[in-house]
Amino acid sequence: MRQFQGFPSSGRVVYTSIPNVFFSSLLPEIDDIAELKTTLHVMALLYGKKGYPRFVSYSELLGNASLMSSLKGSDILPEEVLRKALKMATERGTLLSLAVEKDSPSHVKEEEIYFLNDGNGRQVVAKIESGELKLSGLKAGAPAPVQAEELPDIFTLYEQNIGMLTPMIADELRDAEKLYPEDWIRDAIKEAVLHNKRSIKYIAKILENWSVEGRSDGTYQRDIKKTGPDKYFKGKYGHMVQR
Numbered sequence: 001m002r003q004f005q006g007f008p009s010s011g012r013v014v015y016t017s018i019p020n021v022f023f024s025s026l027l028p029e030i031d032d033i034a035e036l037k038t039t040l041h042v043m044a045l046l047y048g049k050k051g052y053p054r055f056v057s058y059s060e061l062l063g064n065a066s067l068m069s070s071l072k073g074s075d076i077l078p079e080e081v082l083r084k085a086l087k088m089a090t091e092r093g094t095l096l097s098l099a100v101e102k103d104s105p106s107h108v109k110e111e112e113i114y115f116l117n118d119g120n121g122r123q124v125v126a127k128i129e130s131g132e133l134k135l136s137g138l139k140a141g142a143p144a145p146v147q148a149e150e151l152p153d154i155f156t157l158y159e160q161n162i163g164m165l166t167p168m169i170a171d172e173l174r175d176a177e178k179l180y181p182e183d184w185i186r187d188a189i190k191e192a193v194l195h196n197k198r199s200i201k202y203i204a205k206i207l208e209n210w211s212v213e214g215r216s217d218g219t220y221q222r223d224i225k226k227t228g229p230d231k232y233f234k235g236k237y238g239h240m241v242q243r
Contacts, residue, residue: 016044019118021152021160026094034071038085039094041067046116053124053133055098055113058086086114093117096125100135118160154185161189162198169200180207184215 007013018040030036041064045056061067061082071078071085089095096115115121127133152160154173159165176185188206192198 016047018043019160020164021156024159025156026092029092032085032088034081034085035088035092037067037070038082039089042089042095042114043116053115053120053128053135055115055124057114058082058112061086061114086112090114096121098125098128154182154189157186157189158200161193162200162203172200172204176204176207180211184210 022043026039027036030039038061041061042056045060045064046054049056062079068078068082071081076084086095086097090097094117096117097112098115099110100113101110115125124133128135154177155165155170158169158173173185184207185203188203188210191206192203
């Protein structure tokens, strides 16, 4: 084993952002080293991309020398190891895959492109499949099958979208579960993210307002357009909400 010489000095290090939920929910479940390596490489490639939409193609992964070198060492060809790893990551729900047709001068070639299975990735895949979003030089084919994904609980949803789940915040979410329907809490978290007000106090204020003023499907969305996110700072308890 070649010994690692250490990371460069801090001024020269480039970092990749990985969601906290990866370590709390995904990492304990991944027991295949090729799937883990491939998943991390996909996340790093996506993080380094610019523009919209962001995805990674199979040919892009196949041409990644670092990844393909790390998949060598067995009797199976690295290309087959990569295929299997991507299939496992897609079936697990970490990645979303989409079959597309790539135009070339001589023929049409089909390959898979991969998205992170987050809110943005799911939205982009849906738009491509419906024809609402066109990819330059690519045409959507039949989507690859993906296992049905269970909705995350409110604790995971909070950690994925708002921030670290501390014991005190977990207690506040448990208290909220006793007072409000779970779909209210989910929608309150989504609204906090929509307006970049990532705070448990802001979420609590949304729920309190809904319980006092009432809500119906779509009503509070129309109110947002009229009054904006600061409407939750108004009223008796507005001073308690952290901006």
